[in-house]
Amino acid sequence: MQIMLILRQRYLLLTLFFLVIATPSVSYAIDKHFVSGATKVVLVELFTSEGCNSCPPADKWMNALKDDARLWKQFVPVAFHVDYWDYIGWKDRFANSANGIRQRKYRQQGNIRTVYTPGIIIDGKEWRNWHYRRHVPLSDKTVGSLDVVVRGNYISAEFTATDKQVTEWELNVALLGFNLSSQVSAGENTGRKLEHQFVVLSHQRKISDDRSWQVKLPAVNTDSVMRTGLAVWVNKKGQQAPVQATGGWLSE
Numbered sequence: 001m002q003i004m005l006i007l008r009q010r011y012l013l014l015t016l017f018f019l020v021i022a023t024p025s026v027s028y029a030i031d032k033h034f035v036s037g038a039t040k041v042v043l044v045e046l047f048t049s050e051g052c053n054s055c056p057p058a059d060k061w062m063n064a065l066k067d068d069a070r071l072w073k074q075f076v077p078v079a080f081h082v083d084y085w086d087y088i089g090w091k092d093r094f095a096n097s098a099n100g101i102r103q104r105k106y107r108q109q110g111n112i113r114t115v116y117t118p119g120i121i122i123d124g125k126e127w128r129n130w131h132y133r134r135h136v137p138l139s140d141k142t143v144g145s146l147d148v149v150v151r152g153n154y155i156s157a158e159f160t161a162t163d164k165q166v167t168e169w170e171l172n173v174a175l176l177g178f179n180l181s182s183q184v185s186a187g188e189n190t191g192r193k194l195e196h197q198f199v200v201l202s203h204q205r206k207i208s209d210d211r212s213w214q215v216k217l218p219a220v221n222t223d224s225v226m227r228t229g230l231a232v233w234v235n236k237k238g239q240q241a242p243v244q245a246t247g248g249w250l251s252e
Helices: 002-022 056-067 097-108
Strands: 029-035 042-048 075-081 119-122 144-152 154-161 169-178 180-183 193-196 199-208 212-216 227-236 244-249
Touching (some): 029 227, 029 244, 042 056, 056 075, 056 193, 075 097, 075 227, 097 199, 144 227, 154 169, 154 227
Parallel strands (some): 042 075
Antiparallel strands (some): 042 119, 144 154, 154 212, 169 227, 180 193
């Protein structure tokens, strides 16, 4: 009788185990395919903060890119919220200390002169002309094709680089949130309702010596995110400036 009980317990444990591993996690998309083509797609990076009163105009400028016909085809925008203004009185819920580190690394590598918000970097270079409502500057360089396939929570990426001298490449995968807003009750933007698009909810990096990658997307609280997208780009190992980018919508 005791042997039968032990066997039954083991059977139940095995059944539970297989149910757990067979249960699919929350998926962002099924069989999405993003490809850049050989011509360079520029990465538009905005470093911003809800605690900075000069940031809302730049946020508004970037938000408008959502309706630009060239989106995902010729440029990919990402908004990195930094936390170095949180001390003023308002904690930016989208901020991550790693985002400020990324901005400081651009300064260390000579891509920007100083760290500030709002700061816009296009194609790895500081760009201030958004003040004049100018269009995103594009590129006609041939750099190679970045091919990305999303199946459920998993990403497969491959970069066919024209630069054959580089032996190690770094893949960047950013999960983006859209149609987000905050009612600010403290700090420099007190009383404002701030609207956000292209918010970086997570950012992963992975090195490869054969220009191919497998990456798993993190979980996201879909209750607080109205729409999601994906930005993927590559850079040479040790050089943060992007070489090629692609992306698109994960949820409508």
